Amino acid sequence: MGILSNIQNILFPTSIDQEKKDLQVTSQNVSNYIFPMYLSRIKQDIGTWRAAIVEAERPVYSYPYRVRMQQLFQDTVLNAHVTACMEVRKHMVLQKDYHLVNKDGVVNEEWTKWAKKEWMMDMMSYGLDAIFYGYQLINLMEIENNTPVKYQIIKRHNISPDREVISKMVYVPRGIEFNNPDYVLMDGEKPYDWLFYFDTTTENGVSNCGYGLLYKVAYYEIFLRNLTGFNANYLELYGSPIRVGKTTKTQETEREEFYQSLVEMGNSGAILMDLNDEIQLVETKGGGGGSNSYDNFESRIMESISKVMLGHGSAMKAVSGKLGSNDDIKAALKRIEVSDCKYWSVNCNKTVLPKLRALGIPIPEDLCFEFKNDLEKEEFRIKEDESNKITADIAKTMKEAGLQMDAKYFEERTGIPTTEIEVTTNTTNEDAVANIARLRNLYNEANL
Secondary structure (H helix, E strand, O other), X not given: OHXXXXXXXXXXXXXXXXXXXXXXXXXXXXXXXXOOOOOOOOOOOXXXXXXXXXXXXXXXXXXXXXXXXXXXXXXXXXXXXXXXXXXXXXXXXXOOOEEEEOOOOOEOHHHHHHHOOHHXXXXXXXXXXHHHHOEEEEEEEEEEOOEEEEEEEOOHHHEEOOOOEEEOOOOOOOEEOOOOOOOOOOOOOOHHHHEEXXXXXXXXXXXXXXXXXXXXXXXXXXXXXXXXXXXXXXXXXXXXXXXXXXXXOOOHHHHHHHHHHHHOOOOOOEEEEOOOOOOOOOOOOOOOOOHHHXXXXXXXXXXXXXXXXXXXXXXOOEEOOEEOOOHHHHHHHHHHHHHHHHXXXXXXXXXXXXXXXXXXXXXXXXXXXXXOOHHHHHXXXXXXXXXXXXXXXXXXXXXXXXXXXXXXXXXXXXXXXXXXXXXXXXXXXXXXXXXXXXXHHHHXXXXX
């Protein structure tokens, strides 16, 4: 009865305290609270896609859950195109340099070096996953020498973002309150500081957080997955040769021997027919040329997925080995990058750094996480230099024409300090006329 009693307490606990006691939960191993249970993979279609959002949009008193939605996502991310879009989007943020600065924008080199470690990159990668899944919860498990060294993701299907609890089993409404700073475990520990929660903005106000980009993508991915099966069937029927054997033999053993000889000739299909039998593979005339209709539909679906994930339908198309070579694609990717960088910066400064301070890491209170904008500064500098060169060319042409640009105007236009020098000129009237014409052309080019 002792074993049966323990199993009963785990599956059907009499109280939340009993759950903590049986599973020996501590702040550093909150995952021990979750019962080891496999989330089955089921066949997904538009019906299950709709059922996922119906389950998530239940009123609070009816207990909304994200189990079906996360069950849907675990198949969605297996699609190669979806995975590639996720990696590209995350890489745009992960490749950027960053530092810790004070309120005056001064970089703290010591703590910047502390932050440029593997743990920060992992935390950033996990945090950005919330954009795709809707939310993410990370359990910090160990700190050594003021550096996080062990952490893990809490299973998303055991998390209720609406009730802000970690459920021991799926569809259990109560559990560990991960977002409550006053919640206490059996040993007196408060898991709040050890749990890093990231979520997204709700799209419709029904739930406490968004559903994640993968829910929008899953609709298209279901069609894409089915198309792969359709295309495989088409290729099997029309792309692979079929060995056809005809015989007048009537004895079953003889016909079986003849059929086996056809089968053993290769891996393609084989058919045994009588002399008068006939088989036809008929293609539809209005379907766009057989398999081409599958390819065209597949391309349109992949463009839709790219548009949702990366802001542009052609963002994932290879152009001379460069991603997003066109200006409109670059602009779309830039918008995504800026948005995701802001997302992580806000969450790092709102959640990560404060909780690490609470755990005893002596991060100065006035320091905050900030991405470097060296690329943006360089782009601005290039544009500024181009504009200043036009102004300088105008000043040079004025000088050759016997005129002189006002020094104050030049400094206001370029920000470059000037020093006047006295020079003599032997410019002829013909040169002056030519220079004035050049000056007018420069003004026209500069739209002055």
